[in-house]
Amino acid sequence: MSDSDSTGGGAGAGADGGTTAGAGASPGVLPQQAREIADGYAVDGAALELGALLWGGVCLPGAQIRIPLAMLNRHGLVAGATGTGKTKTLQLIAEELSANGVPVFLADIKGDVSGIAAPGAPGGKVAERAAQVGQEWEGRGFPCAFYALGGIGPGIPLRATxxxxxxxxxxxxxxxxxxxxxxxxxxxxxxxxxxxxxxxxxxxxxxxxxxxxxxxxxxxxxxxxxxxxxxxxxxxxxxxxxxxxxxxxxGEPEFDTAEFLRQAPDGRGLVSVLELAAVQDKPQLFSTFLMWLLADLFHDLPEVGDLDRPKLVFFFDEAHLLFNGASKPFLESITQTVRLIRSKGVGIFFVTQTPRDVPGDVLAQLGNRVQHALRAFTPDDAKALRATAKTFPNSPYDLEELLTGLGIGEAVVTVLSEQGAPTPVAATRLRAPQSLMGPFPAAELDAAVKGSSVYGRYAQAVDRESxxxxxxxxxxxxxxxxxxxxxxxxxxxxxxxxxxxxxxxxxxxxxxxxxxxxxxxxxxxxxxxxxxxxxxxxxxxxxxxxx
Structure with missing residues (x-):
């Protein structure tokens, strides 16, 4: 079964590295410290449901961990070692956004995010995870449009002049x-x-x-x-x-990034999936092309200030590829774009293995954090672990111990509350995605691409006089x-x-x-x-x- 539907480990080391106060408490009873953490995630308005609090090795479905929808334009980071569940976390957040009418952009580098268009299959592990976190699970597909860079691979061609x-x-x-x-x-x-x-x-x-x-x-x-x-x-x-x-x-026709801002006829946000599996051996190209898409949105969108929900949430996968070897002026431009695009109603989530992959000036702009497990097999790993732990607000957890003990589909979460203040650090067992946790069936993908309302607009390349x-x-x-x-x-x-x-x-x-x-x-x-x-x-x- 995929990452997110695994039961995961028993995270929950307490302050000073000892057993957390309240360890062994039943899921229906919240210890004092757990209640204080849960209170930090109480939301009056619309919110994304991430999962349930882990405390003392016990999952507490009565303590739900959420991100206020209005805070999604404060950007975010999803990080963690390979195999810890980052991809399924992206899928979960994308589903929640779409269900709330917010369009989403996802880069599918490995080809396994496309399943968001199809309903998930029920199973024992999915049911078990849903029961643990208090989730009413139902298999659902979400409205998707599939794109490909230059038409290489399945998808509507994305081109730029x-x-x-x-x-x-x-x-x-x-x-x-x-x-x-x-x-x-x-x-x-x-x-x-x-x-x-x-x-x-x-x-x-x-x-x-x-x-x-x-x-x-x-x-x-x-x-x-x-x-x-x-x-x-x-x-x-x-x-x-x-x-x-x-x-x-x-070349032309050049893609209009306003296509990413569409909703489906039923009011759900359209999930735009950029299929990159065919060009994953060209990391410099696709990471820079993703930055062009973001810069083009920044160039075209008007200032709107703070909205009750973002116009678009943009997931920037393999973010380290964008920053590797970047010049100082280039990094300054990224920082300024991230800082200013918030007021245009766009939220950005950078996805990478460790927060150290993201420059400090950019990291400082990311108000929402979902940190999956880190590994500490080498001295460099241990150094990175300590540095990551220091980037979180004070908490009752021993974060260094917690970050190495998280199971698959578990994460340390801190977000911005509706008042814009950081929420308490919360060890969280994440919900299971409702869509298919795997690639969209290849036999159906071509029909889905050609059935898009914008396919005819971009399918055929044009070479005009230039x-x-x-x-x-x-x-x-x-x-x-x-x-x-x-x-x-x-x-x-x-x-x-x-x-x-x-x-x-x-x-x-x-x-x-x-x-x-x-x-x-x-x-x-x-x-x-x-x-x-x-x-x-x-x-x-x-x-x-x-x-």
């Missing part, structure tokens, strides 16, 4: 250094101001090639220029990136003019009648192809204010050209 993805996130994916990232920013700035749409990667290559050509190198001279060496690094990185299959993720096509067309026009002049015996070229110049025949690279092009000079003269207007970019340099 290079223009909207922006230089900051693209630099992170290409692993550029700070100087190269700044140069890429200049390239985007130039394309923005000249009205050149960077739809896919070949558009970006064409503009880079032009800007280091004899004709184009003066275009950026006044704002720092672009060195041939830096351009070479960018072009090589783009080529390697494409060889990994990344070209599929960039920077590459404009440059190529102008170059070919110039080549024809040159050939005509040569055929007429133009003295300056000295060409042979009826033959194209040898240089045109020997063009082998994109850089050589655009050298000498007058495309940008003509664009500068002819482009109107609507196309020539610079794009306004967000904290991450993301943008969407408004037409």
């Amino acid at each position: 290079v223009t909207s993805f922006g230089p900051v996130l693209l630099s992170k994916v290409l692993r550029l250094n700070q100087t190269q990232e700044q140069s890429l920013g200049l390239i985007f700035h130039y394309a923005d101001t000249k009205g050149l749409d960077l739809v896919d990667l070949k558009d970006l290559r064409a503009v880079v090639a032009f800007l280091v050509s004899d004709t184009g190198r003066t275009e950026l001279k006044g704002i720092g220029g672009l060195s041939t060496a830096t351009a070479g690094v960018i072009l090589r990185s783009l080529t390697a990136f494409e060889q990994q299959g990344a070209a599929d993720f960039f 920077a590459y096509e404009k440059l190529t067309a102008e170059h070919e026009a110039e080549q024809r003019t040159t050939a005509d002049e040569a055929a007429a015996g133009t003295a300056a070229k000295g060409g042979r009648s009826g033959k194209r110049p040898k240089a045109a025949e020997d063009d082998a690279s994109l850089v050589e192809q655009v050298v000498g092009s007058g495309m940008f000079r003509s664009l500068a003269r002819s482009v109107g204010t609507q196309l020539g207007r610079e794009i306004s970019r967000s904290l991450f340099g993301t943008a969407r050209r408004r037409r």
Whole structure:
């Protein structure tokens, strides 16, 4: 059976590491300290039901642990070692949110979250867990939409244009250094101001090639220029990136992240499941793409302040991949996005193995914590355990002992109360998800994808005229003019009648192809204010050209 439906261990070590006061108390009687903890989770408004308090090795169904729905935009963290039940906790929280009318975004990296669309199967362990925590369990499926990056794998294709993805996130994916990232920013700035749409990667290559050509190198001279060496690094990185299959993720039709904010006809929140199993070997790409989705939401959504329930809760799985190797400015942008997106009605849950994977400035923004068991097999593990225990509020538990003794489907919880204050630390036995704890049947997944109301909007890729096509067309026009002049015996070229110049025949690279092009000079003269207007970019340099 899956993680959450296991009975789990007998967590409940008390203060000073000894037996908790009230150990052995019957589930119907709450010891004084347990009652004080339970009182901290009393809620007047709508709330998510997580499970029941564990005290002295006993599960107390009369002491329910909840998260106030209005506090979900204060963000959260779900952490724990492999196999402790994190995935089922995500599934449980997503179900509760959907049932309360809140849309959810989930990244399904291993392919086992998709079962949220189908009813769970009743069984002995599920019934046992439900009885332990006081849960009225009934198998239920929840409304889902399935997506896939670039259409790789089952799901509605998610694509972004290079223009909207922006230089900051693209630099992170290409692993550029700070100087190269700044140069890429200049390239985007130039394309923005000249009205050149960077739809896919070949558009970006064409503009880079032009800007280091004899004709184009003066275009950026006044704002720092672009060195041939830096351009070479960018072009090589783009080529390697494409060889990994990344070209599929960039293009049109570009996905509108407002699709994530929908509700089902019955009023339940839509669960958007991004299937990543087919690209789990490209962690840098999918973690950065998740950040683009979040940044795009931040860019588009209006300020709404505090709501009685969030507009969307976004689960950022494998969060450590986003922060690994990130530059200081990149981390600052993440921190600012997390801090500010709260007022736009969006809650974010980072999911990882240990809180140490999340930078301190980001961790400080996460008001809701669900910490599954940690392991302490090595000195480094023991150090991480002590550091994690210190991040929780004071409690009657010996947290270091408790965190290593939790069973599967059990966690240490602290959230924000309806007044915005941290609740007491509570060892919790979590409820069992009501949906299928495993992959959605493959035979039904394709039909579910194609039956979506938005499938036709994004299924077919479109390759319209953009920077590459404009440059190529102008170059070919110039080549024809040159050939005509040569055929007429133009003295300056000295060409042979009826033959194209040898240089045109020997063009082998994109850089050589655009050298000498007058495309940008003509664009500068002819482009109107609507196309020539610079794009306004967000904290991450993301943008969407408004037409």
